[in-house]
Amino acid sequence: MNDFIAARSQMALSLGFHIIFSCIGMVMPFFMAVSHFYWLKTGNVLYKNVTKAWSKGVAIFFATGAVSGTVLSFELGLLWPEFMKHAGPIFGMPFSLEGTAFFIEAIALGFYLYGWNRFNKWFHWFTGVVVGVSGLLSGILVVAANAWMNNPKGFDFVNGKFSNIDPIKAMFNDAWFSQALHMCIAAFVATGFAVAGVHAFMILRKQNVLFHSKAFRIAAVFACVAALLQPLSGDISAKNVAKLQPSKLAAMEAVFHTEKGAPLIIGGIPNEQTQTVNDAIRLPKLLSYLAYGDLNATVKGLDSLPADERPPVSITHFSFQFMVALGMFLVLIAVLYFIIILKKRSWQEKRWLLKLFIIATPMGFLAVEAGWTVTEVGRQPWIIYGVMKTADAVTPMPGIVYSFYIFTCVYISLALIVIFMLYRQIKMVGQLYDIPQQENIA
Template identity: 40%
Template sequence: MPTSAHVTGILLRVAASAADPPQLLPAREQMAFTLGFHIILVPFGVALTALMLIANYRGLRHGDEQALLLAQRWSKVAAVLLAVGAVTGTVLSFELGILWPGLMGTYGAAFGFPFAIEGIFFFLEAIFVSIYIYGWKRLPPWVHFWTGVPVVVASMGGTAAVVAANSWMNQPGGITMRGGRVVEVRPAEVFFNGAFWFESVHMLLAAYIVAGFSVAGVYAVGMLRGRRDHYHRLGFLIGFIVAGVVLPVQVYVGDVVARQVFNSEPRKFAALELLPTTGTHVPETLGGVLIDGKVRYGLKIPDVASLLAGFRPSTRIRGLDAIAPAVRPTDRSVSVVHLAFDVMVGTASVLLLLVVWSVWLWWRRRQVPTNRWFLGCAALSGFVAVVCLESGWVVTEVGRQPWTVVGLLLTKDAVTTQGNLWPFFAAALGIYLAVGIGALLILRSLTRRWRAGSDGDDEGLDVPYGPNRPLTDAHAGEGRHE
């Protein structure tokens, strides 16, 4: 028989659900879609430019024409994706104001500060990307190379600023409230909030993993099709080595992040572990969902969750029952967070096995792995890395529910209460579909020209998309003197 407390909790949750404004569902769906789309572009803005500079450096240092050709072509891809990211990011900025006036109206003075910093970094990135692209035929080789460094630095700073805003919603601080309004903002405390460092490092490493494996995957496909020349082997190696070096570091950082969540965000940790009740000797549940407050269909490994959280089986983990029923996440929300966490860990483990396999193959033959099974798996690694990234983003965003700003603002209180939002969601879908298809068509056009041996200037057009030849005389001369 249910207890009176249980019945009261159910009634409170039903009442809270009934009070949700009709705009909440379309607003959340639209924000989830647009954020999920935009987050795929972030790694290429952050890390593809770094891969570009690695190729550029090798080309100059060793007189490697194919490395310079890679750098030139990757700079074009980076420019296209930067433009797409600018469009999707602009839509997101409008959505914050239109869909979530409760957030921006009350906490905009604090929440908006990291975005102002991000805007500065974005302008710097856009300026230096333009200089770098135009500079292929107009600047001395090493001067041109150094114009690319601010692009990498600015992209990292911009990412850190956006993560600062997101992490502030998880662990808000740096503000003084009076009468329900923000009366004082301490910018440094807002930016460097309690969750900033581990979230920003985690995201930055994820960007390099996604970009590295995605680039490696493209050249792995070429190698599978018989293109085993220096150009394809080098393109594969630069991407795969960067991702392979960063991935083990990310595994360690992910473990630290999980422990930080255990200490600072017990509600989210309970969802990660699919834990309805507080206890010790908590098992690690693989798969499974929460139905009527009970775990169904999961595979439980005894004591592992407690061991991972506190290094002892007796570690006590707070469950969902420790959260007030009125602000307790729904069973569906908890299940989504838990399954996304499982996917994130599972895909990261698969990628780590791929890296270990590559090391073993290299150790045996001391050459770029050409095993077709390995190349086939490497060709899929970029897609797997994107799935890992998306699932991690779901953990971060859905894991905060039902709060928009934890402890201060519920999501249902942040959403607009005006109008029918479904048409706006449909419009956003149309915009993003058009932008996505346009970007793919442009990239496909570029790759076709590259396969044909053209870099776009064969009609005499003076455009920033690459010199007439893979290596200019100035670059060749200085590269050979090194």
């Protein structure tokens, strides 16, 4: 492994690790706020217990997300100094605003965790809402910075120099809205199904059934609503990619040759040497329609690009297909769950339904990881699309491969610690709170 691949691998590892905790940190406070609201309105102590249990999880993920996010910030400068030298002044605004949002989130979380029986009950609840809103805003701002890398705006690039910098235009580039929308909804899908799956597992084990049932329903509704919205945001995002990054679209859909009325490819194994896709299902003209709203629209293939500007096809295509497959599976669960709520309420107690949510527990996060793989690998070989190549931005410092190995060990250790802490927190629920042991789901 050379230093360039090691730098990219370390960045991928750091981002892949951080994105899980940032998603949970963005979404869990909203679950917590809803449960807290039910406690204030109904006086049902179970909702108070769920709120307190979730608040401890929020604290764990906030701390882990803060550490992993800080590491990412340092890595941008250490691994990609040439990129930060030119790009820092242009897209630094969303990062600085994200720091402000993070600051507000930290203060609000402190108020919330230590505000029980100290503040007015509605002010206390409001601080929890602030935690969620500021966390969501942090995520949107970071995605805006990434969107700039995919659609660089707010500057003139002449003779290798950046001039006439407009940070506002850079932050609100043409890609930020579609990326931010897709990412935020994905965070709710991933976190919702993960939380619902954990509580479904505890219900099946008949441990604190009433407690976990209340928590399961809140998380499941969030997850299923988001899952139904995600295909719509995905369509907006894909159309945006088709307009702004045709090379990424070509890699996502394994379009090797420019074609009018291009078919939508489902599955298939791309062969970059022969520029063909084997064993695929082809739906005539559907890609042209989905991308441009016209059955006969021309879709640019990879043959329209120089060989050294083509993104890796196989990994981008497989990641995209994997993400879509997982997303559609979660949509089916969402449709089934809402049918049960509206028409077959007695099925809410069925073991097969709980098992379905348990199976879905990791799927949202797997889809998120696949989606970020599409976003980052599909942009290659550019770190700033059409302006600066990734190979030109990497640090000249030798020995990056050893840094990659060290960080891999650190992240694995940190993941194991977090899993242990969460396991202990879930296991201790019955000891921390006075929760009725009931076998039925009430």
